[in-house]
Each structure stands twice: as structure tokens, then as C-alpha cells.
Amino acid sequence: MLVLGIETSCDETAVGVVEDRFTLRSNVIASQVELHAPYGGVVPEVAARAHLEALLPTIDRALVEAGCGLSDVDAVAVTSGPGLIGALLVGVSAAKGLALAHDKPLIGVNHLRAHVEVAQLEHGELEPPLAALVVSGGHTSIVALGEDGRFRQLGATIDDAAGEAFDKIARFLGLGYPGGPEIDRLARQGDPHAIAFPRAMRADPGYDVSLSGLKTAVVRYLRRLEAAGQEPDLADVAASFQEAIVDVQVDKTLRAAADQGLERVVLAGGVAANSRLRARFAEACGQAGLGLLVPSVPLCTDNGAMVAASGANLLAAGHLAPLELGVDPNLPLAG
Incomplete structure (x- = not known):
């Protein structure tokens, strides 16, 4: 049984x-990073137009690499949401055309x-019940997959998603785009305990998170140093x-798993490629006796294989x- 998966929810034209x-x-990805880099973020109209140009060649390449043709495919799967409406429409329109034809x-x-x-x-069959942290440029959600195969959202960001916060602070620091990988690389040279930035809602009941205040705290810290004529250690920042x-x-996800009696955790989404996040989850889950499933880095970012x-x-x-x-x-996600 072969399934072709099409992903165009944001800025990656991907087919698997x-x-x-x-x-x-x-698993073939046509990246748009260079198109959006001058703007420091994804421009929806630019993304949709790039999907139009890249999608058919990407489908062709994915089929060649899979060693099959469209006649061999048993079904066509496509991301229908959430995401940028123009980008989503490109993928869904193409998928409907292929399915009909x-x-x-x-x-x-x-x-x-x-x-x-x-x-x-x-990792093979995902045996429920389990908890998952889905963390990306547009989403930061803690969810549970029940025995009935249905997802329930337990918590989410009330403002900025983690990937969005990474991009904004990277831009403020003068780093490249996308910001997550740039901050990850720079952070390896710094002290994670050098500056006591706030952990908003960390001790609050429930599983929601907030990152807007943290972002503001970083900007204010840098501006204070600038006003005092001091150079910040960007690696420490x-x-x-x-x-x-x-x-x-880590705290919110493991608390949710403990409260809900979930023995396994999945770390997913583009920000799951962050080396520190992966290491801390491995350490914390090990200490708590929880199983941890983390896709390899190429499968964390938006891709067609996940849709397939x-x-x-x-x-x-x-x-x-x-x-x-x-x-x-x-x-x-619920349902």
C-alpha cells in the first residue's frame, strides 16, 4: 500500500x-529559505507562488526516488490545515487534481x-496512550493520544510559538534566518545559566505556555547593556x-504526562531539531522513567513523509x- 503525501502548509514544498x-x-523537500531570508520571516504570498512553481517537479522527483509512478500509488494525502491559507490551497488543489485524474x-x-x-x-507503531509536544514556527502544543486513537490538546502557547520566538530574537541579535538553527549553534558556545531570563507560567497549574514575556525580557536586557555602553556576550544571551x-x-510536557498517566512522550515539529531540547528531553524522560520517541532531524521539519x-x-x-x-x-488537532 503506497501513499503519496503532499505538504505545503508554510514555506516548504514537500512530497513523500x-x-x-x-x-x-x-522524502523530497524544495526549500524556500533563501526566498524569505531577506524578510526575516515567511511572506505568505511569496510562499504560495513558490509552491505553485515547485510542486509538480517535487512530486515527479519523489515518485522517481520511490521507484513508482502515480498508477502505483494507492492514495493521495495532503495537508489541509493548519497553515497559511494560500499555501494550503496550492497543495490541496494539486492533490484533488491527482486523485480525480x-x-x-x-x-x-x-x-x-x-x-x-x-x-x-x-520507531514503529505509536502505542497509545502517549503525550506529545508539537513545537514549531507556528505551534507549541502539548497533546495526548488516547487509546481510542484520538488526540486531545492539553495545553498550548497563549502567544508566541517557540519557533517564532527563536526567529524574532535571532533577528534582534543580527543572526541569520531561520533563527532556530542559528541560536542553537551560537548557544553551544555560551553559558545557559549566565542570565536569569524569566520562565513565564512555569509553576502555573495547567499546561499552557507563554513566550512573549521572555522575548521582551531578552530585548530589554540587550537595550540596557547598550544604554550602559556595554557589549553583550551574544553566546550567553x-x-x-x-x-x-x-x-x-520540558517541565510542562512531563507534568502533563505524569498527571494524565502517560508513559511515553513524542517530541515533534521543526523546533524538535533543537539539540538542547532533544538532550534535555532525553535526560528528563530518563529520570522520570518515561519512554521518549524523537524523529531524526530531517523528519522533524515540515516534510511530505509525515503527511504520507x-x-x-x-x-x-x-x-x-x-x-x-x-x-x-x-x-x-483534537479529534
Whole structure:
């Protein structure tokens, strides 16, 4: 059973092919980083136009690498939300065209669910119940996957997502785009305990997080030094800022797992590629006796393989989409 997965929710044109739910046959990504770098963030209209240009060549390459043709594919899966509406429309329109032209089932996939389920390509069946932290440029959510196969959102950011905060502080520090990898690299040279940046809502009940205040605290710290004529140690700033984000995410996720009686944790999403976050989760889960599943770095960022994997699960469960499938920029994960 082969499923073709199409991902165009933000700034990566990505297509993957998965066989029998667990075997990755291909995973091709056409990056738009250079297009958006001059702006320090994703420009929605630029992203949508780039998807239009890149999608068909990316589909062709994914099929070649998978060693199959469209006639061999059993279903077409596509991200239908959440994401940028123009970008989503490009992928969904293409997927509907392929499904109609080749008489294949169409599957609408939730982008956040796909980030979690891509772990099955390297770790096998995801046995519920489990907790997952989905952390990316647009999302920071703590969710639970129940025995019934349904997701429940336990907590989320009330303002900035982690990836967004990384990008904004990286831009303020004069680093490159995307900001997450740049801060990660710089932080390895600094002291994560050098500056006591705030951990908002860390001790609050519930599992929501807030990063806007942390971002403001970093900016104010740098401006105070500038006013005093002092040069900041940017590596210490990056390390301390990163540590504050990691502390809250680790604490909240493990607390949710303990409170809900969940014995496994999945770390997912683009920010899950952050080396400090991965190391701290491994340490904390080990101490708490929790199993930890983390996709390899190439499968953390937006990719077509995750859409194909999630689509394969939905296909196996008989959850197909009509050709009238629309897009939802705010599609919730629950359900």
C-alpha cells in the first residue's frame, strides 16, 4: 500500500511516499529559505507562488526516488490545515487534481497530527496512550493520544510559538534566518545559566505556555547593556534564552504526562531539531522513567513523509476525504 503525501502548509514544498504505513520510500523537500531570508520571516504570498512553481517537479522527483509512478500509488494525502491559507490551497488543489485524474482516494491530513505520526517511520507503531509536544514556527502544543486513537490538546502557547520566538530574537541579535538553527549553534558556545531570563507560567497549574514575556525580557536586557555602553556576550544571551524556552517546555510536557498517566512522550515539529531540547528531553524522560520517541532531524521539519505516514494511518482506518475537501488555516488537532 503506497501513499503519496503532499505538504505545503508554510514555506516548504514537500512530497513523500510511504509504503505500508511504516516504510519510507522517498522524502523530497524544495526549500524556500533563501526566498524569505531577506524578510526575516515567511511572506505568505511569496510562499504560495513558490509552491505553485515547485510542486509538480517535487512530486515527479519523489515518485522517481520511490521507484513508482502515480498508477502505483494507492492514495493521495495532503495537508489541509493548519497553515497559511494560500499555501494550503496550492497543495490541496494539486492533490484533488491527482486523485480525480488517477481515480485515487483523497485523504486530508492535519499538519500537527502528521508531525507526531511521522515518528512511526523510525520507531514503529505509536502505542497509545502517549503525550506529545508539537513545537514549531507556528505551534507549541502539548497533546495526548488516547487509546481510542484520538488526540486531545492539553495545553498550548497563549502567544508566541517557540519557533517564532527563536526567529524574532535571532533577528534582534543580527543572526541569520531561520533563527532556530542559528541560536542553537551560537548557544553551544555560551553559558545557559549566565542570565536569569524569566520562565513565564512555569509553576502555573495547567499546561499552557507563554513566550512573549521572555522575548521582551531578552530585548530589554540587550537595550540596557547598550544604554550602559556595554557589549553583550551574544553566546550567553542565546544559551540563556534557549534554556528558558527548553525549561518550560520540558517541565510542562512531563507534568502533563505524569498527571494524565502517560508513559511515553513524542517530541515533534521543526523546533524538535533543537539539540538542547532533544538532550534535555532525553535526560528528563530518563529520570522520570518515561519512554521518549524523537524523529531524526530531517523528519522533524515540515516534510511530505509525515503527511504520507499520517495519511496511511487514516487510509487504514477508512477516513477518506471528498473531492470537495477544503482548507482550514486554524484546523484544531483534537479529534
